[in-house]
Amino acid sequence: MRWQRRKDARPAEIVDAAISVFTEKGYAATRLDEVAKRAGIAKGTLYLYFDTKEDIFRAAAHHAFESNLDAVGAADSAPWTSLRERLPELLLRLIDVANENRFPAIFRMVISESRLFPDLARIWHDDVASRILDLITTLVVQAQIRGEVRDGDPRLFAFSITGPLLAGMLFRETYGAFSSHTPELQALALQHATTVLDGLMLPAQAQADASTFKSSGVHPDEPRITGASNI
Amino acid sequence: MRWQRRKDARPAEIVDAAISVFTEKGYAATRLDEVAKRAGIAKGTLYLYFDTKEDIFRAAAHHAFESNLDAVGAADSAPWTSLRERLPELLLRLIDVANENRFPAIFRMVISESRLFPDLARIWHDDVASRILDLITTLVVQAQIRGEVRDGDPRLFAFSITGPLLAGMLFRETYGAFSSHTPELQALALQHATTVLDGLMLPAQAQADASTFKSSGVHPDEPRITGASNI
């Protein structure tokens, strides 16, 4: 923990302020004046605790990663049941935990700064991203062993399971301010749990029924969109 | 008239150079010296074609958006078949088209700069992101009408369908340089097509079989991972 210079509260306040500015503006556009202001101190005081702007950024990133890392660890200790029973609540929890730990904003920051700070991207990857994928992958593997889940690369299944939530979070984070199509994350988690478990498809018989229904004269275009859309 | 040709080509050359630097460093960290250097011109020459750095950025963004916008439009005119038949190839095509048009890098840039340039984020949202989601949503709705796809919010289904690919692309883009877990996008597309259509779950009978199998002494931890993983 090289980046933690002092034992008292100051560094933590600075780091909190730094996270908020860095996630908001990005590294390059962040002014240390702004960080100091949000931390309630003078700009020069930053240099009592950190050597450079980069130092502050790294400390902020590490701190931000930590809480997410802890959260992943906590999720890991969940009880052992079938995937079908567990997945919906797991996805809901992922969303809650992610929001509690500012995961979307920090993930976005990692995406933005990963070229300038590849070592930080690696830490996030190793400590957070990979761990979440590993957690899901392990669940899938266990379910495969139990015969609950079909054959297939469990790591790709992990993408199938978590990808939509990630996409939803990024959508909110990036377009949330103006898009009316931003998905409701909880609804997404619940519907996706079902979707990924049982698929989009109806059994053939239902399809036949639906075909009959369709031939009875209902317009095939956009009948349910309006009803189901969250616009 | 070698120069005349150059004069016409200059803005495009600059825009190309700009896209490469901006996507690499982000707006704030991009030095116009670097852009000029990559375009093979002097810094002052940039100002013959653009008024400000912001101008260059906007031109670069618009140009980058355009090719993706065109690609989405092209994908839209696909033939009319069942979702089951169409989805795998559609996802494969999405990946190809995305890569051809530097979609991941540009998407990443949009994510990074959306706070500083909300208008650009909106354009990307309206012209690219929303359109892709709309395209998928429409397919789903039509399939629902045909009785092919189950009830549910088709817009959330669109996230279930595209989210994993997006996550995979971002994963490559962000950690690709060092992660050994980066998913193979084509494999992901194919497996995810099946997954999202039919679900992860095996029929109950298969589960019973698998349970039997499992109780026969095989270690439940990571048996197939090594086989299926792309490590």
Added chain:
Amino acid sequence: MRWQRRKDARPAEIVDAAISVFTEKGYAATRLDEVAKRAGIAKGTLYLYFDTKEDIFRAAAHHAFESNLDAVGAADSAPWTSLRERLPELLLRLIDVANENRFPAIFRMVISESRLFPDLARIWHDDVASRILDLITTLVVQAQIRGEVRDGDPRLFAFSITGPLLAGMLFRETYGAFSSHTPELQALALQHATTVLDGLMLPAQAQADASTFKSSGVHPDEPRITGASNI
């Protein structure tokens, strides 16, 4: 005439354009783009006739001085009469000639740039300013010799004679755009001719009369200002 590069019309057009821009904006704020535009040529063409911006400025200044120099010479050959008879028309002519030759604008430019181009200021001084003063000084000396004009430094008399006109011109040039107090130069010339010849003062008897008049009840403040003012 080092500054005249070519014999054809081009240089003259450039010089004319240059005078107009330089007098308008000053040396530093003048853009050669603007000069070229007003001359109806491309910027690069300027360099076929002149080596540097300074060169153009010097050529423009010399040309502008020349016409004024010629005008002073012409005024010099005026007929020989008494100062009283000659002064009014002389001042009127000075004003006409000055305006015809853009004297106020050029004088203003000389004032503005005299520190940056002291050699030009010296030329203007020697060729124009001093000559005008010498012309007047000589008239005064001659009048003194004739006993027409009282004792005193004739060079200072020259300031007494020409200063008000100069001040009026500068006033117009500098505040003319917005001041409602800008003097009418012809009226100034005529009234000043009388003033400087015979003085402001009334004979003592007139003063006594006026005092009587005043005691008859007229308000002492601003009675004639409104009537006589040129506002």
Added chain:
Amino acid sequence: MRWQRRKDARPAEIVDAAISVFTEKGYAATRLDEVAKRAGIAKGTLYLYFDTKEDIFRAAAHHAFESNLDAVGAADSAPWTSLRERLPELLLRLIDVANENRFPAIFRMVISESRLFPDLARIWHDDVASRILDLITTLVVQAQIRGEVRDGDPRLFAFSITGPLLAGMLFRETYGAFSSHTPELQALALQHATTVLDGLMLPAQAQADASTFKSSGVHPDEPRITGASNI
């Protein structure tokens, strides 16, 4: 608290330095490096106290105007006497006050920059130039009421009274560095006071005498003039 003192003094130091550079070089040719250097600070320090170069210029101009404005106000409270008694000392005082307040240099700067900063020219006009003219105009009007001064537009009389001094100041300011004919301002003020009060002309009898005198061969006054001319 040496610094505290400095901090308070800084803006004034900067403004002083700025006045000196701006009056010397003009706005466009002034380099902020030079201003900083003369103020004994680094370039960046300027921006702790002012936002832009224009800001610094305006502050300098306002400050320079202020002292002249105050000086005009002070002159206004002069005692009430006849114009004949008052004018010589008034003109002498005007010259002293003008020099003390760098009036010539600042007036020159106003002339130079009035096109780029018409609002400043207006302020100078309203606060300084007009006020001086008004002060003189009022004196003249009062003298006219008393019967001391002849009929005529008192505002034009104000030009007749002040113009030579102004011309003399500008002459010094513009050609002072090299002209050997630069008028001595105090001598000019005194001689002009007499001239403008009583006129250049001698009474007819004196003229007759002078003619006689002249014919006797003696030079009546400074026939050195021709010798002193700088033609």
Added chain:
DNA sequence: TATGAATGAGTGTTCATTCAT
């Protein structure tokens, strides 16, 4: 320890000058 005034290297932008056509 804390401050915030001061610094100066670095960046975006301008424009006189050059030069291939």
Added chain:
DNA sequence: GATGAATGAACACTCATTCAT
């Protein structure tokens, strides 16, 4: 000769970093 695209040195302005208090 004439053009105007290209250049690059120079300047206004910013901001991470220093340091006297």
